[in-house]
Amino acid sequence: MNTYQRIEKAINYLQTHFREQPDLEQIAEQAHLSAFHFQRLFTEWAGVSPKKFVQFLSVNYAKELLLNQRLSVSETAYETGLSGTSRLHDLFVSIEAMTPAEYRDGGQALRIRYQFADTLFGRVVVAATEKGVCTLQFIDDDQAGMVLLRQLWPNAVLLPGTDAMQEQALLRLTENLQQPAPLALHLKGTPFQLKVWEALLQIPEGKVAVYGDIAQLATAPAAVRAVGTAIGDNPVAYLIPCHRVLRKSGELGGYHWGTTRKLSMLFRESVSFDYQCSNR
Known part of the structure; x- marks a missing residue:
């Protein structure tokens, strides 16, 4: 264990x-x-x-988070502009969309290097193309991770091994980094999904948002249900922080990798946030 x-x-x-x-x-x-x-x-x-x-x-931890640490959409919009990308996105995480052919062909032209690793929140499979991290998901065991990779990338060349992008992603899941290095993601998704995932990057560590907030940041205020589906389809756990989204009622809501893991992430981030604030 x-x-x-x-x-x-x-x-x-x-x-x-x-x-x-x-x-x-x-x-x-x-x-x-x-x-x-x-x-x-x-x-x-x-x-x-x-x-x-x-x-x-x-x-009632989640409700306290929502009351005291909810992301201010108006402040975020002022800082970044709803039509632009967030400073967090610019400085630390950048998303490059895969081409329509790469998306359609199951990664046929891609060479994807992968590894398995233990992190603060459990075992993961992390994979990257030459352009950036394309998959980071929590797994029960390595065999399940291989099945997942083959489902996601049925036509890609999958190569075991490490690279700098994988290692930088794993650092964020194993250490408290005050100034993380820039990280590139190379993702397959629809234009709408990519917009939602970029909106998620605007939620800083120690803050939370509700689904309606993300819909506004993604310039789709009337599409809250579709936004929720896109959040659930996030292919890069933790780095794209879908765990920081709560229901309007203050309930944790669902999480692709389990609500206990979601609570663990929120709790640990909140403790880190409080510590940083008290030492400024």
């Missing part, structure tokens, strides 16, 4: 038992660790103690 799997088991337990205020020994038992080792593991992973995390859950 890797670190994230232990954390995930503990968080699942806390989500269903937080009203009982379980003690450290009860939580640690879920991760099959002693209380001492679990306390250290959880604190290293999250930046706060398990007790502090229970307190977050007790005040």
Whole structure:
């Protein structure tokens, strides 16, 4: 059992038992660790103690995020212009769309290098063309990852191995980077999907948005349902932060890779955000 799997088991337990205020020994038992080792593991992973995390859950964490850390669409529009790309997109993540032929032909002309890796939020498969990262998804095991790659890229040449773009993507999922290096994504998607994914890049770490916010940023305010579908089709986990989108009610909503993982990401980012703000 890797670190994230232990954390995930503990968080699942806390989500269903937080009203009982379980003690450290009860939580640690879920991760099959002693209380001492679990306390250290959880604190290293999250930046706060398990007790502090229970307190977050007790005040209905997602609703608190929505109330206090929601992205201001008007401020974002002022900073970036709705018809332009965000500064985050310009400085840190850039999206290049695949050509219609690459999209249509299942990557027939592409050589895609891939690897499997463990991250803060579980095991992933990450793959890149010569132009940028094209896939980053959480997987149950490497065999499932290979099946996924072949479904996504049935006609591409798939080559095991690492490259600089993969490594830069993985750094963002394994370390707290204050100044991440620029990262290129090479994605297949419809023009509408690409516009939604670019809108997601405007949600900074420590902030959240609702589906209607993303619809406005994607200049499609009347297409909230279609925007939700496009968000669910995001091919690059975490780097395109679809986990930062909540329902208007403050509920977490769905997540392609599991709501526990989504909560884990939001919680860890919020802790990092609060820490950075307190040290400015």
